[in-house]
Amino acid sequence: MATSPAPSGEGSGHRPSRFDRRVLLWIALAFIVGLVLFALAIRHGDKNDFYRAGEVPPSTAEPTYAPLPAPMAGEDGSGIGTLTPPPPVAASETPTAPVAPAPAPVARPAPEPRPAALADRKARPIPGQTPAPDYPMRALRDGETGTVLVLVHIGPDGVPTSTEIAQSSGSRELDRAALQGVRRWRFEPAIGDGHPTVGDVVVPIDFKLSD
Numbered sequence: 001m002a003t004s005p006a007p008s009g010e011g012s013g014h015r016p017s018r019f020d021r022r023v024l025l026w027i028a029l030a031f032i033v034g035l036v037l038f039a040l041a042i043r044h045g046d047k048n049d050f051y052r053a054g055e056v057p058p059s060t061a062e063p064t065y066a067p068l069p070a071p072m073a074g075e076d077g078s079g080i081g082t083l084t085p086p087p088p089v090a091a092s093e094t095p096t097a098p099v100a101p102a103p104a105p106v107a108r109p110a111p112e113p114r115p116a117a118l119a120d121r122k123a124r125p126i127p128g129q130t131p132a133p134d135y136p137m138r139a140l141r142d143g144e145t146g147t148v149l150v151l152v153h154i155g156p157d158g159v160p161t162s163t164e165i166a167q168s169s170g171s172r173e174l175d176r177a178a179l180q181g182v183r184r185w186r187f188e189p190a191i192g193d194g195h196p197t198v199g200d201v202v203v204p205i206d207f208k209l210s211d
Contacts, residue, residue, distance in 0.1 A: 123154040123190040123199035133181020133205060136173040140209070144171040148178035148205045156196040158187045166202050178205040 136144075146169030153162045163179045182203060190199025 119191065120193070121191050123152075123158075123187045123201045125201070125203060126158070126186050126188055129186040130203075131181065131184055133177045135207060136177045139171055139173040139177075139207065143209060144169075144174060145207050145209055146170050146174055147207070148175050149202055150178050150182045150205055151200060151202050152182055152185070152187070154187045154189060154199050154201065156189050156198060158189045158196075160185065160187070161198075169207065171207075174207050177207075181205065 147167075148165065148169045149167035151164050151166040152160050155161050160183055163182050165175050165179065168175050169178070182205065185203075187201065189196040191197065
């Protein structure tokens with residue numbers, strides 16, 4: 001009697017088919033996705049959910065109210081008493097501090113007047129600063145006398161810048177002595193437009209023998 005061949009699936013071990021593998025794979029993926037969504041839901045719920053106290057049940061006791069006092073009876077029987085105005089508040093008697101007087105303005109000294117402009121004038125010798133020239137020994141021995149007119153050119157500082165003979169005495173020795181003596185003189189400078197300036201002046205020098 002012939003025996004039928006054994007099924008191909010039977011043998012040494014059972015091997016799952018390709019369809020079974022796909023089912024298991026989808027189940028595993030669904031399980032993993034479910035875990036991820038559950039974890040996200042729990043985390044989101046921890047951030048947004050707050051503790052809420054339960055509602056307090058309403059009290060069954062009725063509120064009690066104190067009755068208002070009865071109005072005072074007025075003289076006219078209207079039930080409204082006479083309103084008495086409050087006593088006037090006395091003004092504060094706090095002493096006020098005396099107001100210090102304003103300081104007197106400080107008087108400023110009057111400005112010194114400016115010197116007036118000097119009037120124009122010519123140069124002139126300063127008294128006490130015109131020493132007499134030396135009498136020449138030769139002219140003295142010869143008995144020479146005379147008057148020398150010396151033209152003096154004076155600077156703005158009053159010092160002679162140069163001298164010359166404007167009129168001779170007739171003696172060379174006397175003329176020379178007159179020029180040398182006048183160079184030692186000091187003068188008040190000439191004034192022009194209110195300011196010292198150069199000027200000229202003629203001074204006479206007399207040579208006389210004493211008796």
